[in-house]
Amino acid sequence: MIRDEEQHGSATPEAAGLLCVYSAGADGRIYLSIDQAGVVRAFNGHVDLGTGIRTSLAQIVAEELDVPFSHVEMILGDTRTGPDQGATIASETIQVAAIPLRQASATARAYLIDKAAAHLDAPRDRIILDEGVIRGSEGENWNIPIGDLVAGENIRLEIDPEASVKPVSSYRLVGSSRPRVDIPAKATGKWTYVHDVRIPGMLHGRVVRPPYAGFDHGDHVGNSLIAVDEASVAHIDGLVAVVAIGDFVGVVATREENAAEAARSLKVDWRPAPHQPDLNSPENALRANPATPRKLADRGNVDLALAASPQPMDRTYVWPYQMHASIGPSCAVADYRDGQLTVWSGTQNPFPMRRDLALLLDIPEDLIVVERLEAAGCYGRNCADDVTADAALLSRAVGAPVRVQLTREQEHAWEPKGAAQVMDVRGGLDLEGGPAAYDFQTRYPSNLAPTLPLILTGKVPPVAEVLQMGDRTAIPPYAYGNLRVTVHDMPPIARASWFRGVSAMPNTFAHECYVDELAAAAGVDPIEYRLRYLHDPRAVDLVRAVAERSKWVPHTTHGTLGGEGDLLYGRGFAYAVYVHGKFPGTAAAWAAWVADVAVNKKTGEVAVTKVICGQDSGLMINPDGVRHQIHGNIIQSTSRVLKEKVDFSSTAVTSKEWGGYSLITFPEVPDIDVLMIPRQDEPPLGVGESASVPSAAAIANAVYDATGIRFRELPFTPEKILAGLNGDEPIRTQTASRKRWWRNLGLSVAGSVAALSGLATMASPWRPAIPSIERPGSDVYSAATIERGRLASAAGACNVCHVGNDGTPFAGGRRFDTPFGAVYATNITPDVENGIGGWSYTAFERAMREGVSRDGHHLYPAHPYTSFAGADDADLQALYAYLTTQQPVAQRAPETRLKFPYSFRPMMAGWNAMFHKAEPFKYDASRDSQWNRGAYLVETLGHCSACHTDRNALGAEKRGAAHLSGGFADGWEAPALNAVAKGPVGWTEDAFFDYLRKGHSNQHGSAAGPMADVVKAMQPLPDSDIRAIANYLASLNADAAPDKAEAQREAALAASNAAKTEAARISPRGERIFNGACASCHGDDKILSSLALNSNLHANTPDNLLQALLTGVEAPAILAQTTGREAPEVMSMPSFRQTFDQRQLEDLAAYVRARFAPDKPAWDDFAAAMQRVNAAPH
């Protein structure tokens, strides 16, 4: 049985009856213990990053000690007693870190056998240790469990480097596959990841990062904070603290959602982030980065050979910035008390991180305990250490344990990236078609990425250190007679650190593409050409084995596999040995790939259809584990090659979620055939990274084989391939130029003043106040009247506008931005001071019908008295009754102050004379009662026209054809309710009914923004009223009929399907964002209604789309009660305000417009729409 780390309380060496093995010296660290129950605990300084080394290490211990596998517990990365073996990097665990563990096991084994021999008084060679039990080699009946040999004693041994280890030939556990010990708990939710740590009194923290996202050096780092406005979050429940130290900013609250809300709403003033070089095409930036050349190899005479080459070939290969992209953003818990710190962390480096924490908090290292727990897989340095330090700072600030969870956006933006890299090869063919020379130069801007809070707080100066890490597999594997290899050591540009394959993956991309280019130029089969210059016998064996397994057909030109339809087929080869550690480094496993691709010459898409991968790993401790690592490497690296690239603005990382940084998905995963070379008699080699290394070259060579074109810069996105196939530059997003649709509201101020003052004389601008009354008692009205009032209030959706900012019904205070200035809804609760408690019905009615407040001042028509004027007396009376029975709220709504001249309220009298007809609603005798009821609700209480009708320059609803033909409300476009509607499907009565009743019609989609609130507010209305409204509105769309609508629906869906390819061509980045961020709900066959039916995609401007993206769309609560079980909309659309930048929104909008409204022209003037939407209150 192997248990989780945190349960190993009894592993302390002080416990009674224990044998412990330590490293040499007085301060030796523990490697192994055996207790009297025979349980073996083994310690290793490296941690499990999701690769299953926990299982492999346990196999090594059980093997060497001859105990059952189930008796071994692995304790990884324990800083209290376990060994410090540095960071878990570079595939070293099995190859390097496991060695002392094995020796410790052998030491213990030798000791136990000696002890048994003494105890039994038998010669040592008669003693057998078998499955944890001492037996005799000649059938003696001894049977002593090893626990008995340590019972009652405390035995302390030092690792004996001479203790003899077992010969491989006698292995029974090592080399056989073992099921991973952690998976059952993980599959049932019982495993404790660092994200799952909960300790008593724990608070929740979030951090707010500076605007220079993803850059960690330069004078501005740690020096950009101007001010933090604590008042901006003072209203948040359970807020405990706002902490700012240098550029480190964090919040702490009692509940996680409140901490998240505080982090989102905290107003922080930062200095603008400085401009960075363009890292989207990183080649120039890397060449310009200061560098120190370091020569790794120089043999033959490169310059002479190059000068003599009849066919020189100079090539440059470019690797983009990429990210680890752990599926779980980093998380940690810290508990700082009495000058001591305990952290629960997913770090890769428990010991180095402890040094960082000591420095950060100014406390000695030995007062810090690091509890290492597993986190989401990381493939190098992610934000695990950063967040641990964040938690430590926040815990110290509040004196309580704090859990900090980074957001997806923060992990994406700030994780130390896998650096971009530029490789130059100068070379060519000699007269015989051999390689004349190989002059290789590589640039890799990366270091170890100092722990972020150290630099944000100024504990460590924000200076970019230079580290020598560009040299991994920089030496090509081929015997080039004239060889020069230079690595340009350079500081990072964007924050960067090691990422699986480190610099070896890009270096190999260059080596293995180049040798392929040489072979093609020489007219030789690419594998055959390599074998001429490859002299390492294990490498040669591997290459031959993989060629055979793949049924490689030698060929000397590209295109031999042909194609079908739009597809071209190709096959490519690459080989590498991953060299890690300080130059010249240690070789890990050898790996070779054959990749099959299909390239779509119409769309530019590259599908990797099959990968045959061979690997020579030496001794494999757990062969199944090795196979899984190979699979993982193949899939991850295929993803990197085809899809992955970090995007930057001029100041920061902009790829902040899975649409902006896309990963491979299940349908794209290739077939994989793994060939593991049996080498159980050779030393074990690291297998964590090797199979990634040949990926890029194998795929690039396959694409060449298919198309005849060499692509030398990753990733192989469709637009890049298409541009290559067309022999041109990538296409730009086209935006058709169209007339600006946005109406200009700015009738000149002078003009409007003139118009108004002319009219002012016609109506009395001054209206008398109506005396205040005593607040009417709540028992004055009958229950039936109050109920009728409740329904009238629902029909009027009064509470949508008059709701208090904290959600209190009718308390007022909501702000509405109009072209004339901000209007605030008033308090309409029966509070005498602040609300309408002192209003008589006469005063109320005058306000409702004439737009005059009790004290005689004119109301602005944001209050739709122009509609209410026609309401039945009985309804208004009931509404009055209902409002007077509400809870009074003593809270004054902000005063509305419009810009001059609109601030002069008496002018509204003139306005009213021009635009207001206070007359009762006229029923139409030629229509039935349902229609009339609907018309009444729509045109009076419902005041639909207030939003859905365009307004003139003076803010009055236009009349005639404009009525209900669409308007603007609250920063959203309110679409036309009549036949001029822009959506592809006509609105039938049923569609209106579904939409208004459930917030969703499957022919159109869901209500969003203010309309979602209206649907919610209308919930109390009986179905018959909703039906009546639907009936009336449908009559304005006389053309809409159910069968017609169904046909329109089908047609819209078909059109959007047909538009996919074109939309991807128009906006390739938008397509990726859509697939990564939107398609999980809005993709084909998803349960939500297709966006092709959504009016917002067909509208003249992208305003509503932007609103939905920026503010999100909440699943209205009403859906939970009213929709059938088959309805999907329990999920809300999240807000992407903090996620996408303007360019991403524009790309996405261009794509969804082209895909879902293919018959409509592209949206123009996107920037203006952004401005409008951003100006609306949110």
Next chain:
Amino acid sequence: MVAIPMQINVNGEARSIEADPKTPLLYILRNDLALNGPKYGCGLGECGACAILVDGRAVRSCTIPLSAIGDRQVVTLEGLASGEELHPVQRAFIEEAAAQCGYCLNGMIIATAALVAAKVNAGEADIREALRHHLCRCGTHMEILAAARRAVRYAQSERQAIATPEAEKQA
């Protein structure tokens, strides 16, 4: 941000919660109910790490406001097994060792459970489609696909086992 008391049904039990109705269900499940199956991965509905079953359908708890649950039935990874007996999908994932770090495992199992319940004859394309918007960074896709195929087989033989006695009775 006003906390109000609410009741939701999780893993067959009525649970009382006091929280802002807008709170994403994910936080409620993890923090109030101490359920570790659903994981925070993106909070944007993109990755699937937080998946749960709501009335048998796989949905993303990070984008579900507490208020939208009403009287629907929520099942998390913890609620799949009946007592000691694992859900066949869990068995399939364990048998195929379909995890590296395992952080995505919750979503993979939940999506597969919803798939096999809805489509007993799910083929390769159905499986890949059902998992399309579930991201795995470790590259465990091969093992996950094998586990999903195995889970489909289990679901089929379970159906048969249920169907057979019925058929016998009729014969």
